[in-house]
Amino acid sequence: xxxxxxxxxxxxxxxxxxxxxxxxxxxxxxxxxxxxxxxxxxxxxxxxxxxxxxxxxxxxxxxxxxxxxxxxxxxxxxxxxxxxxxxxxxxxxxxxxxxxxxxxxxxxxxxxxxxxxxxxxxxxxxxxxxxxxxxxxxxxxxxxxxxxxxxxxxxxxxxxxxxxxxxxxxxxxxxxxxxxxxxxxxxx
Amino acid sequence: xxxxxxxxxxxxxxxxxxxxxxxxxxxxxxxxxxxxxxxxxxxxxxxxxxxxxxxxxxxxxxxxxxxxxxxxxxxxxx
Numbered sequence: 641x642x643x644x645x646x647x648x649x650x651x652x653x654x655x656x657x658x659x660x661x662x663x664x665x666x667x668x669x670x671x672x673x674x675x676x677x678x679x680x681x682x683x684x685x686x687x688x689x690x691x692x693x694x695x696x697x698x699x700x701x702x703x704x705x706x707x708x709x710x711x712x713x714x715x716x717x718x719x720x721x722x723x724x725x726x727x728x729x730x731x732x733x734x735x736x737x738x739x740x741x742x743x744x745x746x747x748x749x750x751x752x753x754x755x756x757x758x759x760x761x762x763x764x765x766x767x768x769x770x771x772x773x774x775x776x777x778x779x780x781x782x783x784x785x786x787x788x789x790x791x792x793x794x795x796x797x798x799x800x801x802x803x804x805x806x807x808x809x810x811x812x813x814x815x816x817x818x819x820x821x822x823x824x825x826x827x828x
Numbered sequence: 829x830x831x832x833x834x835x836x837x838x839x840x841x842x843x844x845x846x847x848x849x850x851x852x853x854x855x856x857x858x859x860x861x862x863x864x865x866x867x868x869x870x871x872x873x874x875x876x877x878x879x880x881x882x883x884x885x886x887x888x889x890x891x892x893x894x895x896x897x898x899x900x901x902x903x904x905x906x
Contacts, residue, residue, distance in 0.1 A: 659904040666898060670890045675883070684894050688901050695902055746871040753881035766886055784848070785880045791849065810845040817844075817872075817879045825875075 643707060651699050658698065661707065662691055669711055675782050676719045676775065678767045686722075690714045705796070712787070713797045716779050723775035747825040769819035773812055780805055781812035835862055839869045843876060 643664070649657035669690050674683035693714050701710065756762055770778055776798065783794040784805065795805045839862045842855075863869045899905040 655904055658902075659899065659906075662899065662902065662904060666895060667890050670894070671887055674888045675886075680888065683888070684897075687894075688898055691898060691902055695904075746868045746875070748871060749875055749878055751878065751882070753878050753885055756882050756885040757887070762882070763886060766882055770883070782883070786883050806845055810841070813844045813847070813876060813879065816883075817876050820879055820882075821875060 644703065647698070647701060647703065647707065651701070658695060661694070661698075665708060665711055666691070668708065669715060672712065672782065672787065673715055673719070675770075675786060676715070676778055677722075678771055682722075686715060686718055689718055709793065709797060712783065712789075716783075716797055719779065720775055746821075749820070749824040751824055765820060765823050769816050772819065773815060776800075777808045777812040777815075780808040781816070784809050785813070836866060836869050839863060839866070840872050843869075843873055847876065847880075 641660075643661070646657045646661050650661055666687065670683055670687045673686035673690070674680060677683055677686065690711060694711065701707070751759070751762060756766070770781075773781070779798055780794055780800070783789045783797055784791060789797065791802055791805050791809075794800070794809075795802050798805065800808070839859050842859050843863075846856075863873055896905065
């Protein structure tokens with residue numbers, strides 16, 4: 641059944657349709673939440689909060705955007721709110737670190753990105769690097785580069801202008817590459 | 829001839845900002861040409877792509893327990 645039909649049924653109180661919508665999106669929601677917070681328990685909590693919002697607000701969903709876009713927006717807002725109440729990152733010093741860091745010799749990396757899931761140490765390095773990014777930069781990188789959203793869609797979800805998305809994306813990409821380079825490069 | 833440093837910085841910044849975008853063709857070709865000729869920028873581009881691919885391939889499984897807890901919390905368990 642098409643998603644539009646399922647949404648209409650769910651809006652009329654059909655629990656099976658609502659359940660089907662949850663099943664269709666739960667893996668994406670859980671993964672995206674995990675990718676932002678890098679913690680399974682917090683990802684599960686965010687997923688539950690996101691679907692509670694969906695169940696509560698489904699009757700008001702007008703279908704102007706895709707349901708998935710709406711869910712990404714709920715997760716983004718939830719994680720940004722959580723970040724505001726937790727420890728603040730010293731982003732100014734990170735910006736300075738990107739600007740002043742000079743790689744004397746850019747070397748190749750001895751890793752295969754297709755085998756990430758088999759490499760526990762690499763996963764830890766990836767978690768560590770992205771965890772240093774402020775949440776809003778992390779979200780932009782994940783939406784644009786990992787989830788495959790366009791720059792405009794990323795801006796819509798993160799409530800940012802296109803130039804602001806591009807600026808954060810550039811910073812986030814440079815920073816992550818730089819952080820990984822410190823641990824992954826080898827001399828050729 | 830060895831490319832100038834400023835050109836490398838420009839190429840790296842351009843790549844980092846515009847990777848995945850529809851690029852202005854003439855400037856894009858200029859950058860592409862530079863990367864082909866400059867081993868350092870070529871490695872920068874390759875490692876930037878690897879960075880993104882690593883994060884794309886890093887996924888987590890949703891356990892059955894998590895799935896059932898979610899449906900239960902939403903009052904949608906069969």
